[in-house]
Structure formats: C-alpha cells, structure tokens
Amino acid sequence: xxxxxxxxxxxxxxxxxxxxxxxxxxxxxxxxxxxxxxxxxxxxxxxxxxxxxxxxxxxxxxxxxxxxxxxxxxxxxxxxxxxxxxxxxxxxxxxxxxxxxxxxxxxxxxxxxxxxxxxxxxxxxxxxxxxxxxxxxxxxxxxxxxxxxxxxxxxxxxxxxxxxxxxxxxxxxxxxxxxxxxxxxxxxxxxxxxxxxxxxxxxxxxxxxxxxxxxxxxxxxxxxxxxxxxxxxxxxxxxxxxxxxxxxxxxxxxxxxxxxxxxxxxxxxxxxxxxxxxxxxxxxxxxx
Amino acid sequence: xxxxxxxxxxxxxxxxxxxxxxxxxxxxxxxxxxxxxxxxxxxxxxxxxxxxxxxxxxxxxxxxxxxxxxxxxxxxxxxxxxxxxxxxxxxxxxxxxxxxxxxxxxxxxxxxxxxxxxxxxxxxxxxxxxxxxxxxxxxxxxxxxxxxxxxxxxxxxxxxxxxxxxxxxxxxxxxxxxxxxxxxxxxxxxxxxxxxxxxxxxxxxxxxxxxxxxxxxxxxxxxxxxxxxxxxxxxxxxxxxxxxxxxxxxxxxxxxxxxxxxxxxxxxxxxxxxxxxxxxxxxxxxxx
Numbered sequence: 343x344x345x346x347x348x349x350x351x352x353x354x355x356x357x358x359x360x361x362x363x364x365x366x367x368x369x370x371x372x373x374x375x376x377x378x379x380x381x382x383x384x385x386x387x388x389x390x391x392x393x394x395x396x397x398x399x400x401x402x403x404x405x406x407x408x409x410x411x412x413x414x415x416x417x418x419x420x421x422x423x424x425x426x427x428x429x430x431x432x433x434x435x436x437x438x439x440x441x442x443x444x445x446x447x448x449x450x451x452x453x454x455x456x457x458x459x460x461x462x463x464x465x466x467x468x469x470x471x472x473x474x475x476x477x478x479x480x481x482x483x484x485x486x487x488x489x490x491x492x493x494x495x496x497x498x499x500x501x502x503x504x505x506x507x508x509x510x511x512x513x514x515x516x517x518x519x520x521x522x523x524x525x526x527x528x529x530x531x532x533x534x535x536x537x538x539x540x541x542x543x544x545x546x547x548x549x550x551x552x553x554x555x556x557x558x559x560x561x562x563x564x565x566x567x568x569x570x571x572x573x574x575x576x577x578x579x580x581x582x583x584x585x586x587x588x589x590x591x592x593x594x595x596x597x598x599x600x601x602x603x604x605x606x607x608x609x610x611x612x613x614x615x616x617x618x619x620x621x622x623x624x625x626x627x628x629x630x
Numbered sequence: 631x632x633x634x635x636x637x638x639x640x641x642x643x644x645x646x647x648x649x650x651x652x653x654x655x656x657x658x659x660x661x662x663x664x665x666x667x668x669x670x671x672x673x674x675x676x677x678x679x680x681x682x683x684x685x686x687x688x689x690x691x692x693x694x695x696x697x698x699x700x701x702x703x704x705x706x707x708x709x710x711x712x713x714x715x716x717x718x719x720x721x722x723x724x725x726x727x728x729x730x731x732x733x734x735x736x737x738x739x740x741x742x743x744x745x746x747x748x749x750x751x752x753x754x755x756x757x758x759x760x761x762x763x764x765x766x767x768x769x770x771x772x773x774x775x776x777x778x779x780x781x782x783x784x785x786x787x788x789x790x791x792x793x794x795x796x797x798x799x800x801x802x803x804x805x806x807x808x809x810x811x812x813x814x815x816x817x818x819x820x821x822x823x824x825x826x827x828x829x830x831x832x833x834x835x836x837x838x839x840x841x842x843x844x845x846x847x848x849x850x851x852x853x854x855x856x857x858x859x860x861x862x863x864x865x866x867x868x869x870x871x872x873x874x875x876x877x878x879x880x881x882x883x884x885x886x887x888x889x890x891x892x893x894x895x896x897x898x899x900x901x902x903x904x905x906x907x908x909x910x911x912x913x914x915x916x917x918x
Contacts, residue, residue: 356893356895356897356898357858357860357891357892357893357897357898357901358897358898358900358901359900359901360901363897410698410699410896411698411699413701413704413900415897415900416701416900416901416904570645572645603645604645605644605645607644608698609644609645609646609651609703610644610645610646612646612647612701612703612704613645613646613647613648613704616704
C-alpha cells in the first residue's frame with residue numbers, strides 16, 4: 343500500500359446522538375480508485391479505543407444507505423460501538439460496469455470478492471479492500487479496538503459478512519446478517535456475479551459462498567440472521583433454508599428469525615437493527 | 631373538493647416496527663396537482679382510531695426525508711402514534727419554480743402559505759392543503775382520531791407547524807419544532823418567500839410569521855423547540871431568540887433546548903425525535 347492510501351479526507355461530519363457521524367474518502371491501492379466510507383464514532387471514544395461493527399450493504403447501495411436509513415447510531419451511542427459502512431464497489435471513470443447497466447453486477451455490486459477475470463480484475467478487489475486495506479486506514483484515523491470487531495450486512499452485504507467472517511477465523515467476535523444471499527452458487531444473482539468476476543469454474547466460487555465454505559470446514563461460533571417473510575427475493579435469491587441446513591450439518595449455532603410481513607427494505611433492517619447491535623455488543627464487550 | 635381528490639393511491643407499503651409505512655398519492659383540489667404524502671400506521675390502529683402527529687418538512691424536502699431519515703417509526707409504534715409527512719410544495723408540469731432555480735423558493739419551498747401573487751397563486755396553496763384538504767383525505771383512508779392531533783416540523787416545516795398551530799386554536803393538542811424559521815419576516819428566506827407569494831405589503835405577512843401571530847394575540851398552550859448550537863442557519867435565518875422573546879411576552883410556556891454541537895441536518899432531528907414523540911404522546915393520550 344502506498345502512503346497516499348492512508349490519507350483520509352473527511353467529506354461531512356455531523357453530531358449525532360452525542361457521537362460523530364462522518365463520511366470519509368481515501369484513495370484505495372486495492373481498487374485503484376477513491377473510496378468512500380461512513381464512520382459513526384460513539385461518545386465513549388473520547389475515553390479510548392472502542393469496539394467496531396462493520397456493516398456491509400447490498401446491491402445498488404453506497405456507504406450512505408445504512409448511515410441514513412438504518413437508525414443504528416442511537417443504540418451504537420448507548421453501547422459504545424463504532425459503526426463502519428463501506429461502499430459496495432469501486433466507482434469512477436475507468437471502472438467497468440455491467441454492459442447492460444444492470445443493477446446486480448458491476449457498480450454497486452462488487453459482491454465482496456477479488457475478481458480475477460478481465461476487465462473486472464483491475465478494480466473489483468472488494469474482498470482485499472474490506473479485509474486488509476480499509477481496516478488499516480480505519481485504525482490510522484479512528485480510535486478503534488481491533489481486538490473487538492463484529493461484522494454484519496444486508497443481502498449482498500450479508501453474503502459479504504458471512505463469507506468474510508468464515509474466511510478470517512478469530513477476527514470477528516460476532517457475526518450477523520439481514521436477509522443475506524446465503525448461497526450465491528445456488529441463485530441467479532450469485533451465479534451471474536461469481537461467474538463473471540471469477541470465471542466459469544464453479545470450484546473457484548466456493549471461496550465466496552457461505553454454504554460452501556461451511557461445507558468445506560470453515561466455522562463460526564454463532565450467527566444471528568433476520569429474514570423477512572414477505573421478502574420478494576426470499577426463495578429465488580436468498581435461500582436461508584440452505585444456510586440453515588449447512589449450519590445444522592456443521593454444528594454452527596444459527597439463530598434464524600423469520601419475520602412475518604417484512605420485506606427486503608431498510609424498513610425491515612431498521613426494525614431489527616437494535617436486536618443486532620445488542621447481540622454484537624454482548625459479544626464484543628465480553629472479557630477475553 | 632371534487633370526489634376525485636379523495637381517491638388515495640398507495641405507491642409503496644412496508645412493514646416497519648410492527649406497523650405499516652406507506653407512501654400515498656392523491657390529486658389535490660387545492661394545489662391542482664398530484665400530491666404525495668407519507669403515513670406510518672402504528673400497530674395499535676388495528677384496534678381503533680389512533681392519535682396523529684403531523685410532521686412538516688423543510689426546504690428541498692419531499693415526504694420522503696422525514697420518513698427515511700428521522701427514525702420516528704420505532705417510538706411511534708411503541709406509543710401508538712400515526713405519523714403523517716406531506717410534501718413541501720406542489721410539483722409537476724405547469725407548476726412554476728423560482729426563476730433562478732434557487733432551493734429556497736418555489737418547488738420544495740411552499741412555506742405553508744396560500745399564495746396570492748401571480749404566477750404562484752394558482753398552485754401554491756400549501757396552507758389550505760395542509761389544514762383543510764389533506765386532513766379530510768387522511769381521515770377518509772386511515773383510522774385517525776381527529777380529536778387527538780399534534781404537529782411538528784423542521785426549519786421551514788417548523789415555521790409551518792408553529793403558524794398552523796397558532797392559526798387553528800384547539801385543533802392541535804401538542805406543538806413542537808426542530809430548528810424552526812421562527813420569524814420569517816426577519817430573515818432572508820422568509821422575506822424572499824413571503825414577498826413573492828404574498829406581495830410587497832408586509833402587513834400581509836404577519837398571518838404567516840409565528841412571532842407576529844403571537845404579538846397579534848394568537849396563543850399556544852405549550853411549545854417544545856430543539857435548536858442545534860452549531861446550526862449554520864441559526865443566527866441569519868432561524869432566530870429562536872425572537873421566538874423566545876415573543877413567547878415570554880405572551881406568557882406562552884416555551885421549552886427551548888439549545889443542543890451544543892448539533893447542526894441543521896436530519897442527524898440532529900433523529901437525535902431528539904424520541905423526546906418530541908414522547909412529548910406529543912403525553913399530550914395526545916391525556917383524557918379530555
């Protein structure tokens with residue numbers, strides 16, 4: 343990484359529930375583009391490093407959706423959690439997009455993978471960006487306790503949270519997801535994205551599929567998932583049934599809550615955000 | 631009003647905190663345009679009519695800003711409050727806008743007045759729309775207890791809430807505002823808007839200026855106002871000091887809370903929304 347990538351520019355900064363909600367920008371060495379991310383710093387950070395919850399967003403989102411719509415800052419301020427919400431893909435001139443401009447691939451749809459196929463491989467390195475570069479950038483600029491990290495996300499970002507946690511054992515003390523794409527190898531969104539970013543050999547896709555990772559021996563200590571019962575993508579794209587089976591087969595304690603009447607929107611996320619934040623905080627503030 | 635104006639079309643509908651968050655559209659006889667409005671129906675409405683809190687938004691906003699950013703549904707669901715957020719101006723082909731496209735007049739900036747000057751008078755009838763037409767439309771389609779209504783708003787919408795409450799004694803049991811334009815006759819935003827909508831005679835402006843209305847004998851039983859101390863518009867546009875003086879002179883119990891470090895954004899509103907909702911609910915659920 344070059345030194346330039348550690349320079350963080352603050353785009354906006356607002357007092358919020360006694361803490362500070364900011365939007366920041368830096369030049370990413372991984373994606374080769376400027377990248378934005380959102381950070382909520384709780385009031386407790388005035389007294390020392392605080393635990394951090396990463397929230398990965400879904401298709402079409404930027405760092406702003408979670409920040410504006412999830413209503414997470416209130417409880418994070420109470421619990422002393424830093425919240426970090428990255429963007430969902432590289433952006434800018436020279437970053438290739440879906441040739442048809444579809445919403446489910448390319449811009450806003452990085453799927454948290456390191457692409458290996460051209461023309462995607464150069465910029466679409468969201469896995470390394472989220473797991474390696476951004477944590478260093480964050481720690482360089484914010485009072486984060488890197489020994490106490492949790493991760494969550496929504497839809498494509500739920501897929502990101504699950505796969506990143508599974509692939510980085512010991513890094514995240516707490517993992518949850520809202521309506522995750524739980525088995526991308528078994529749904530149209532995932533088949534399209536993994537096929538284009540990674541190529542036609544489906545064996546290469548297993549490194550980015552939560553269910554396949556579990557089948558291949560990766561483990562989580564516990565997992566909380568909320569899934570709306572009226573989610574239009576439930577049966578075709580999300581497949582919590584496959585995650586449930588994979589966790590059962592591997593002995594992973596999964597708390598899967600099916601919430602009748604809730605859809606795929608941020609109104610669903612906001613409704614259950616407090617439960618997730620308290621679930622993470624309980625694990626992030628344990629001694630050990 | 632024509633029968634057509636009572637037809638409410640539902641544009642979106644989401645389960646949210648056990649209630650329903652919807653965006654709706656109808657053809658307004660007052661503005662002569664289609665108008666959108668947001669309604670949160672709390673779960674308590676399944677058992678009968680519920681009290682309603684009107685929230686009027688600020689410059690550039692639509693019905694969506696409060697709905698998405700304020701985080702009000704959680705507490706409204708707990709307290710059994712319906713939330714209604716109208717748009718801030720007529721919109722559409724044929725609705726004139728500020729000739730320079732400025733954000734502080736015309737589209738998104740109706741100032742909750744009935745314009746009398748051409749070309750504004752035909753469509754810019756937000757006072758009558760909010761006080762007469764929309765309440766009827768709401769009652770025709772939602773289980774609202776019209777004897778228990780509160781009103782609040784932000785910035786231009788705080789001005790709207792104060793003036794509408796002052797001009798309609800007995801209708802609203804509770805009134806609050808976030809960073810209201812408290813004395814539009816004494817600030818650039820207000821002078822521009824009232825001058826253009828109402829004409830050059832400043833005596834005509836007094837009917838839409840909270841401080842002037844109080845000076846002219848209008849009263850409120852009580853008023854809660856939150857004002858960010860780091861609000862960039864505080865001294866030039868908002869003038870809570872003039873509201874404080876007017877209330878003191880008239881014996882109106884004003885709770886004016888200056889919140890250090892907070893700005894004019896929805897992060898400020900969200901931070902204190904719960905206090906306002908509980909303040910309204912305490913007055914809307916009283917017997918009487």
